[in-house]
Amino acid sequence: MAGVRGSDIKPEGFVIALIGFIATRYTVLESVEPSATLGQFVLGQGVFLTLGMGLTVFGMGLAVSSYDGRFVRTVAIWSVLGTVSMVAVLGFTFVGIGDGLMLSELTRSALVANVLIAGAIGGVLTGIRAATTNKHRQELAAQADRLTVLNRILRHEVLNKVNVIRGYADLGTTDTAANASSLQVIQRNADRIDTSISELRAIVGPVDERPVSTNVKTAVTNAAQEVRSHYPNSRVSLDVADETVRVLADAHLDMALTHLIENAIVHAETESPQVDIGVTVTTDAVTIDIADEGPGVPDRIAAVVEDRDLPEYDDPTMGFGLTLVRLLVADKYGGDVEIDSSDSGSVVRVTLTRPGENGVIDTTTQYGVPPWVLGVTAIAGIVAGVVMGVVFQLITGSLAVIGVLYGVMNGGVGWVMHLFHSVVFGVLFAVAVVRRNPRGVIRSPLKMAALGTGYGVFLSFFAAGVIMPLWLQAVGIPAPLPSLSLPGVFAHIVWGAVFGGVFGLGISARR
Template identity: 40%
Template structure:
């Protein structure tokens, strides 16, 4: 298994929000034809900013480190809000006897503005609903911890106490040295169990609750433990990771690997059970995969792993070992996955402690998103100033959305800067880590700036302007716009690069 990272992958569903916000801005500035500045700001500029902001938020959902379930919730509420507002507005207009044919422009503007309001309101409701769902899942995980502690205490501590009591009675009457040794072992077991309960109940999402643990020695000891318990089994180990690689975990990680390997041996139907253990690493994670030749993991277990859920104490058939591993994986900020195909391969993926939080991640963390948005706004301001100083004009960008206005031009220009800034930050994640950091940061920015100059400014924009009735040369490639785009790229790369360093520190 080729492990890259543990971050959330891109969520394409966010494109629905981005597209909806973008399309609804088409008629938001048509009130600019009126001389009343208040009507222009309230009826045109504010809805335009809200719609483009919604579109940028949709792009952020795509490239950001958001839970896919959270993104889908926001998308559903956003579309639902727009649909509900559409039905309400149409019914209101029809009920009032509004003649769409007499005032089509104003009707379209009002409708678009209301739909933007419904979409933004729906998206905000979706954010709230997504956070509530995440809190509910966290409560379920906390309940799982308590259930696991209950089961551990009953199965381990009470059994150990029973053995200790029986051996103590034998020792009292016979002075048996074997009984004394058994009491000592079981007493140590009780102490270990109590220590494990401390780790289970601790919230591992905060790195302060975890330690940097060398994973390879833990896996080797776990494999040797299973080999000693089941001498008839064949347990192989393939390590493609340096011994010094560390992960965020606690002492229970070794016990977790023991349970995975032991399950592979115990549930095999072969005369000589086979368990193949493989350790691989990426830039931000390490994976421990255990493959067996058994009948395959039951659907109940597969469902629990897929939902990252923990079975209740009463659900005895799910197995204690895999339940414990599932709980620990979540506490470590890692993951547990299973593949069933001529046997079962269960993979425990853990965060590397010797990598930065965003190293190798495809998706952007919330702080990185905020950083790139701020850097993009600043870079857009620099570019606009350069273009205007060179004799160009930002207001013409507003014509793409219905009004040749300086305020509309700047709002839409900054929106474009944010969207392409998010694209830049996402492209950085695809560059191999072997590339020099400075070359990567500035090279991607300059390359993207030149591409935008050639395609967006040179071809798309003049074609779009011609489509809305504004004369424009094709292609529209000038030295002034090239200089503006290059200034945008260099400014964006510099601010994002230094901001990223500050976040890492």
């Protein structure tokens, strides 16, 4: 089922990041000669170092992105398969040639790393293709379900009602009472046709139509009033504490809730059925519970909603209400519908995602950072990293010291790893800001620059001042703790201001 309850983090993305980092750290970096010039580095291991770090960042991005968990899982599986296949190829190759191929240890390490990174990247590309194809299949299946329901509604709910209307219209007599009764039947069936057309509008719309911010209390209240008007003996209670809470849905949400409430009343088997509606609000989602005192929902009917099991045949006892609910809530809104049945009644639980603060960034079907925001983050991270690197180079004379963290005192390695760090810390910033959007700062590049400056100060004290010296001590290099310097603080402030400004410009340009 669609997963508004899923985690923000897709751990499979970190599998990809780990493959890229291990292959790069323990082989490529160890094959780089510290004395290599920038040109030698670029023509040698620079490309694969960049690709390996890029793969690491890509995996982290997938882990925190708004991509569907199945998408990330597919890409991760193919990445592992690509890497494992290359391990097998290398193993068979080295066993087959034995000592016939005379390679130095550095060359052998570089060869292994390059092949593994190439295999992992090839697997990622294949996985993206496979995941995209699977997504298209799911969209086609959903479209086929909508067309199937459309066909059934037209035949059962429209054509049959038209035939009834035509039949009663032909029964015109001089009996006033009979005519009045016929007019009531005609009116009732005409109303049903009008309702069916509204339902068709709800499920047959543009393929790329997206949910919008919708008031929950309005939808629930409208649904309850609609049911009460048709079932005056029913008792429908509402418990909606927050009158302003909103979810990602549309104007047809009340229609879906009406079907659920009506279904509970029709199957209650009592003269005065009781239905209780409660709304629970969390940070990221809203849950609407519809509880009844009926005999419970049969498994074959519950499967229509929970397992998306649309019968291939027409079942006149099933109706179209739950199918409509599934098409709207699960497929269109990206929500969840769960049914908990027992002998004493049923609870239908509808869970929908809340929009971002002020509707700034809405993740329609999944949690996480939208891919386009991650793209803006990467660009901002690279731009800010270059600017900071130039400033740091001018002040201290070399970025090669960053390579020491990975065991290689080399300027090219220092630049690549510096830009890697810049993008990684940028991703962490994007996750925090996009998720919470404090005071609507995403709307303003200036506010983003100010927030980025503060983040740069934090990094200078925490990352550069504490984490870096601890890392150096761990690899056997003496370093004071904390390790703070005015040039370092200044360079991080520059990074934060540039990153925040470019990030804010990118977000505002998209909006």
